[in-house]
Amino acid sequence: MTAHPKLRHDERAFPDVASVAMALQPSYPVYCLRPRMLQATARHFIETFPGEVLYAVKCNPHRLVLDALYRAGIRQFDVASLPEIAQIAESWGEAVCHFMHPVKSRAAIASAYKVYGVRSFAVDHADELRKVIEETDGATDLTITVRLATPPVEGVVFHLASKFGASVEEATEIVKAADERGLATGLSFHVGSQCRNPAAYALGLRRVGAVIAGSGVAPRIVDVGGGFPADYVGHAAPALERFAETVRAGLREIGLGPAVTVFAEPGRALVAAGCSLLVQVQLRKGSQLYINDGIYGSLSEFQKGALMPGARLIRLGGGASERLEDFALGGPTCDSEDVLQGSYRLPADVREGDWIELDGVGAYSNAMASHFNGFHPDTFVEVYDEPPARAP
Secondary structure, eight states: OOOOOOOOTTTTTTTTTTHHHHHOOOOHHHEEEEEHHHHHHHHHHHSSSSSEEEGGGGGGHHHHHHHHHHHHOOOOOEOOOOHHHHHHHHHHOOOOOOOOOSOHHHHEEEEEEEETOOEEEEEESHEEEEEHHHHTTTTTTEEHHHHHOOOOTTTEOOOOOOTSSSSSSHHHHHHHHHTTTTTTTEEEOOOEEOOOOOOHHHHHHHHHHHHHHHHHHOOOOEEEOOOOOOOTTOOOOOHHHHHHHHHHHHHHHOOTTTTTTEEEEHHHHHHHGGGGEEEEEEEETTTEESSOOOTTTGGGGGGGSOOOOOOEEOOOOOOOOEEEEEEEEEEESSSSEEEEEEEEEEEEOOTTTOOOESSSSSSSSSSOOOGGGGGOOOEEEOOOOOOOGGOO
16 A cells, blocks of 8 residues: 655644545554544543642643643643743743652753743652752742652552652651741642542542641642543543542541642543544454554553553445454564554454554553654644544
8 A cells, every 4th residue: 555645743634533544544653633522521620620730741742732731721731841841831821830750950940940930849859859949049939849659559550659759757857848948838649640549549638638737837739640540441430520529528638728729630531532543554464463553652551451442443445344353463663572462352354454543542652652663653633533432
């Protein structure tokens, strides 16, 4: 099949994914972004969560994604690096960036504060607090949010506490030190990515309460972090309302009143369902399908099999078998580990040249894609149909 020249991401929108295959006949992967779904999901989160919503830019920093979220009402952003800060600040002057990476270079701290006007910084160690104070020239207009470690809990796919987070005792001392410098303080935690257990947020809030009691310092901000889940095959997420009610109850339990601003930092929950990936079958060997994207591109999260995207065949002209079989999907690189774990139910006669739409790949896909072996997915289009899991 002849490969057509790649589109720039802003050149064209399509009514549905089949129209993308028909028009482009792409031999390269194509991200199919659904801006209406992104906006609807973001609005639902804003309306449901009992506080302010910061989008975690690291999850998917593509301009089309950010545009959709901004149109939905997202005005604050959890940023992890100076390039992310620059991207947000140079796109929307009124947007607010919160530098929530607990460990930052001195140059990044100084530039964030002096060039981009960032006033909100996360720390999880006394030396990081000292760095922020020194690189902002002893500024007193800062909000220092101390990140607490949380224990592993059931129902979390990716635990994150092994790298970041202070103990209750450590956080208590950091809060006291920041308060003594006249700085506003906050407390945060991260329960882990793809958390399907609302109770994890209650445990985190109890640790927040312990620090408040131990330090005697009333926080300006309590940040329950990210971790809010999305739907995947065999991995349905509880309703967002359950998480919101757990957070409300946890805030009441530790006696926080309306003077405290509550933050959440969703990433996956906002964008996972808003983008699918159109890949092409390059070869079939029995039940093994070789496709043109893999774990070094858009699909690294699916390597271990804990999460699986939905999959449906797209064949121009139709006529695929109604009988389904299980297939393994192998990526395009020469690395033998470039195989998605798990099996995918597809028509039994799937063949070279067919396309497969992989649904629910809006989170940690293009953001984590590498150039390994020279492969790099970078083509975006907009589509306006429903994704496979929601199609009638």
